[in-house]
Amino acid sequence: MKRSEINQAIDGGIAFCKRMNFHLPPFAYWSLAEWTTKGHEYDEIRDNMLGWDATDFGLGKFDEMGGLLFTIRNGNHKSDKYVKPYCEKLLLIGQDQVTPYHFHFAKMEDIINRGGGELMIQVYNADGDEQLADTPVQVNTDGHIYTVEAGAIIRLTPGESITLPPYLYHKFWAESEAVLCGEVSMVNDDTVDNRFLEEVGRYPDIEDDEPARYLLCHEYPPALE
Numbered sequence: 001m002k003r004s005e006i007n008q009a010i011d012g013g014i015a016f017c018k019r020m021n022f023h024l025p026p027f028a029y030w031s032l033a034e035w036t037t038k039g040h041e042y043d044e045i046r047d048n049m050l051g052w053d054a055t056d057f058g059l060g061k062f063d064e065m066g067g068l069l070f071t072i073r074n075g076n077h078k079s080d081k082y083v084k085p086y087c088e089k090l091l092l093i094g095q096d097q098v099t100p101y102h103f104h105f106a107k108m109e110d111i112i113n114r115g116g117g118e119l120m121i122q123v124y125n126a127d128g129d130e131q132l133a134d135t136p137v138q139v140n141t142d143g144h145i146y147t148v149e150a151g152a153i154i155r156l157t158p159g160e161s162i163t164l165p166p167y168l169y170h171k172f173w174a175e176s177e178a179v180l181c182g183e184v185s186m187v188n189d190d191t192v193d194n195r196f197l198e199e200v201g202r203y204p205d206i207e208d209d210e211p212a213r214y215l216l217c218h219e220y221p222p223a224l225e
């Protein structure tokens, strides 16, 4: 991805949160210059990769296949320094912008439409070969448990949510307008817990065609000693 595209996406994401009256924590706005003044008291943000995360899944068409996320809080299974067993993220989903089919091996997550357009989620069980199964899918939307056919599309209007257990393939996009989507889950570890149906790049190569206005969660400089 180009840095200009990431800067623009985050500027747009911040404006969208303001419009939706969702307040981000202070580190959402820190530049590289500000980050270089921060010591070990902010290690939790660095170690647990909180903050902005933009990806085009290595496909070069962010508006169609991509996502802008902001991790508000997260634990870390790799360090006993962190005991938090949960994670909260925002997913800022553009109209018709798709996050492709994937499931999580360990993480159970609730995806919540916090406002904007309608969130469409297509679901399949994973079979033993980690492909799409044709078996019926049990769905839980806000405590309503029911069964749908493989590949059914669940429509979530603002305020509605769905619970996604491990090994449930999901693909989602926003319909009619952008959606401010929340995610509440068990600890998130993007380095090992995602199984994308089609192989994709999770963290994009970045072409710095202009200076970064914000840092992504994997770009923080080391703590000031």
Ligand SMILES: [Fe+2]
Pocket: 102, 103, 104, 109, 170
């Ligand atoms: Fe997911």
